[in-house]
Amino acid sequence: MSGNPVPKRSDTVYQSLRRAIIEQALHPAMRLPEDTIGEQFGVSRTIVRQALNRLQMEGLVETRPHHGAHVAKPTLEEARDVFETRRCLEREVVRKLVERVSVNGLDALDAHIAQEDRVRDGPRRDGPRSIRLAGEFHVVMAELTGNKVLARYVSEVVSRCSLILAIYSQRHSSDCAVDEHRRIVQAIRDNDVAAAMQIMDAHLGAVEARAALVEDPSPDLKTVLNRYTEESAR
Amino acid sequence: MSGNPVPKRSDTVYQSLRRAIIEQALHPAMRLPEDTIGEQFGVSRTIVRQALNRLQMEGLVETRPHHGAHVAKPTLEEARDVFETRRCLEREVVRKLVERVSVNGLDALDAHIAQEDRVRDGPRRDGPRSIRLAGEFHVVMAELTGNKVLARYVSEVVSRCSLILAIYSQRHSSDCAVDEHRRIVQAIRDNDVAAAMQIMDAHLGAVEARAALVEDPSPDLKTVLNRYTEESAR
DNA sequence: CAAAAATATATCGTATACAAATATTGACGT
DNA sequence: ACGTCAATATTTGTATACGATATATTTTTG
Numbered sequence: 001m002s003g004n005p006v007p008k009r010s011d012t013v014y015q016s017l018r019r020a021i022i023e024q025a026l027h028p029a030m031r032l033p034e035d036t037i038g039e040q041f042g043v044s045r046t047i048v049r050q051a052l053n054r055l056q057m058e059g060l061v062e063t064r065p066h067h068g069a070h071v072a073k074p075t076l077e078e079a080r081d082v083f084e085t086r087r088c089l090e091r092e093v094v095r096k097l098v099e100r101v102s103v104n105g106l107d108a109l110d111a112h113i114a115q116e117d118r119v120r121d122g123p124r125r126d127g128p129r130s131i132r133l134a135g136e137f138h139v140v141m142a143e144l145t146g147n148k149v150l151a152r153y154v155s156e157v158v159s160r161c162s163l164i165l166a167i168y169s170q171r172h173s174s175d176c177a178v179d180e181h182r183r184i185v186q187a188i189r190d191n192d193v194a195a196a197m198q199i200m201d202a203h204l205g206a207v208e209a210r211a212a213l214v215e216d217p218s219p220d221l222k223t224v225l226n227r228y229t230e231e232s233a234r
Numbered sequence: 235m236s237g238n239p240v241p242k243r244s245d246t247v248y249q250s251l252r253r254a255i256i257e258q259a260l261h262p263a264m265r266l267p268e269d270t271i272g273e274q275f276g277v278s279r280t281i282v283r284q285a286l287n288r289l290q291m292e293g294l295v296e297t298r299p300h301h302g303a304h305v306a307k308p309t310l311e312e313a314r315d316v317f318e319t320r321r322c323l324e325r326e327v328v329r330k331l332v333e334r335v336s337v338n339g340l341d342a343l344d345a346h347i348a349q350e351d352r353v354r355d356g357p358r359r360d361g362p363r364s365i366r367l368a369g370e371f372h373v374v375m376a377e378l379t380g381n382k383v384l385a386r387y388v389s390e391v392v393s394r395c396s397l398i399l400a401i402y403s404q405r406h407s408s409d410c411a412v413d414e415h416r417r418i419v420q421a422i423r424d425n426d427v428a429a430a431m432q433i434m435d436a437h438l439g440a441v442e443a444r445a446a447l448v449e450d451p452s453p454d455l456k457t458v459l460n461r462y463t464e465e466s467a468r
Numbered sequence: 469c470a471a472a473a474a475t476a477t478a479t480c481g482t483a484t485a486c487a488a489a490t491a492t493t494g495a496c497g498t
Numbered sequence: 499a500c501g502t503c504a505a506t507a508t509t510t511g512t513a514t515a516c517g518a519t520a521t522a523t524t525t526t527t528g
Contacts, residue, residue, distance in 0.1 A: 033508090033509070034509080034510075043482085043483090049510095053284070065510080067489095084326075091322075149293075150315065269478090269479075269480095277512085278513045279513085281513090297480095300480055300520055301479090
């Protein structure tokens, strides 16, 4: 009666694809053929399909019948919905954490921030990893509430936010983000609900603003080619 | 390029199972063998598995490797998590609806309440259907916000709440519930955020209390037997 | 007679094969 | 030269077959 004798190969595929999408290694609207992925991982389409289904439910991939799976390409409206829901959920997270969070929990958050610092100031500016870490900070917070349901939803919206940022934001200026994380933890430490919530709201607002202000950077093939033909004509 | 030429057979299975679970036709912890279900619906295990996977993600069924799928049997802790998250989400729903809801939206809510009344006062007291309708009222509200993400999460927690009520509440006293629904709509009509939220919170609190106050009616075999051995020893 | 081992059965996990649907490409006629 | 239509080829949707694993039953042994 061991816990996990078989590490579930579909989970491996799922997590790999998830990271690849979040870190923008797989661009939005990119096709995800089952055969190709299966060959790559050495598994059959059955396994790949499970992973893709999960990703679809979480909003990271979209599938149309007989068209297969594609990396999701959220519209601005969807993006707004995700951000709005995320704010709602994270307010609850902060509220709960201020109410009761263990010292270990705060330490875990500090440790995570330290890791974010390390990656940011590290030898090479690892943008994708930085985005992922920034998101995981919020997931860690949600898990510290002890509410599994809440944590799952936060994890989902954070993933989707990462994808949205990957689309709509040119570069992830994580400098301010890390600092805001620090300030949120400080407010929680001070048992200051209002401050923590306000900082969190501002933080998410800043993230959202960064997304909303930029134009869609991955337009249709036609548009791209138009630009290039213009260049060659010039 | 028609919308849905094939109504997706897995969706049929999914919805049937979902309703059966929510209406307590399928009891918690009941086994759900893939073959049996497949034979019943005239589809292969592949289809059934898709439906079961979806239900698992939504928390309505649980599966352990090589043990197959069972109807979920949430613990009290899970139940609390679900209720807490639901409150958080529905507060947001109410807030958004008060901000801006169309007349059509309010009409839809009225119509739904009327339907609840009809079923409640109908010839036969249709308990299961009453539970389902009560839940769907909240889903309709969430959908009226226009936020798809929010609506999906609300739909999920409402489903799970229905299941929880099915377990922990002996009978669904829907009389008060319908009236509370009416009062919530009234508060929204009056643009009274505070009142609407307060009623909603009280409503969910009442639902939760009804669940939390009852002891687990189907505990472990050991626990039951312990109680009985104690009794015989006394 | 009780307990433990061994077998049998049922159910699940995965791969693969076949059918259906669609996008693409080439041919053809205007 | 361009638009339309048909054939091909790729990809998904579904079913089924096979192997693995857990549970139930039976048999054996102390």
